[in-house]
Amino acid sequence: MTAATGKRVAVVTGGIGGLGTAICRTLAASGQRVIAADLGRDAARVAAFEAAVDGLDVAFLPLDVADFDACGSFVADVEESEGRLDVLVNAAGITRDGTLRKMDREQWDSVLSVNLDGVFNLCRHAVDGMAARGHGRIVNISSVNGQTGQFGQTNYAAAKAGMHGFTMALAREVARKGVTVNSVSPGYCETALVLAIPEEIRAGIVAQVPVGRLGRPDEIARTVAFLAAEDAGYITGANIPVNGGMFMSF
Template identity: 55%
Template sequence: MARVAFVTGGTRGIGRAICQRLKADGFHVAAGYSGNEAAAEACARELGIMVVKGNVGVFADCQAAVAKVAAELGPVDVLVNNAGITRDGFFHKMDSEQWSEVIRVNMDSLFNMTRQVIEGMRERGWGRIINISSINGQKGQVGQTNYSAAKAGMIGFSKALALENARKGVTVNCIAPGYIDTEMVTAVPEEVLKGIIGQIPVGRLGRGEEIADMVAFLAGEHAGYVTGSTLSLNGGQYMAG
């Protein structure tokens, strides 16, 4: 029987690439989204997957979304916590909403989503939780104290949860992408983009498909011995020890 995967922020960018790959690998796939109806409709139509609307920063939305997926596709076996936002600004000028919104969507969402599926995974003796962190959660970034804090917290969350669930057949891992050729990155001014690429030893942006390849491995049957890990995919820009 095909396993069920739920990818938050799954209708665009890296999330969509992950959904496409998991679908190709035979998973039943649901993609979460919060507001872009056109992108969600296109994703559902073009990839042939379920899409579910909700705000990952709201516990009740996550509860309802997972219930919908379970009712239509079955219990969630693979959860990819990919949804995230940025509200950049220097910390000495940052207001409380810039901070709180990023923490809610990027960090609180880990509890809100994972809490819905963890008991079922433990009971069934199999599960995969894959959290999409960031290079900036590893090294920090000017103007992103909120984002870097949330993405660093994701790594700690993953390590602790991996320890709690290792004997239950549930693995928990992080992927920390560098700069990927999403719409958000490629939309920056050309000179800025050149500067970014100049800092990447391999000399190019990453591709969403490369992140999806790593997710597919971690989501698979052969990754049961990999847990509590943070896998850096950044072209050599930051080499974590």
């Protein structure tokens, strides 16, 4: 816990996005000191995020999760300034859709670099400190499309499926160190990315969801907060689907 506040310290990558903002707000409401990490190149988005978390113990720091060295410096800076890093939520993600026959190398590389390499880059630098302190919570935001596949998303589906493979392997490595590692796989939610889909296509997506609606970012955030809680130490290597029943399995 931070010496100054007595709070656990949480980092949320992709923190100023739709899901990221909801996660930051929910973790802060649960009593944690939260640092949102995102590119920060869009001043309007940063301003909207700061307005959304006004009054909460949330700070913003710029970070490119695809940059391994930058992630190392970021983690070191957080541990120095805050005294520790207890919770890491890897929510940064992008899409560059296209069928494989038309997908170029940049579309593949950029999605894998952010969505999967970004998870490695942050975890690689954060996990030693967590293990040394005997406590840590890592939550990786995967996707229902990593479980089912999706037309035009070989890059995205591969990254999100790979994320959970990474989750299970790391969970085994650090389980006895007091560190849990889990995934959350959201379905289609009310975010800017999904709401930008043409209405007729979006209606077709909703028709496939048994509960009959898009998910709300707060519903994903509550699941993250549950996995990040002090008393969630017996859950590790798990994938929690929050998809309205769009994909069901054991």
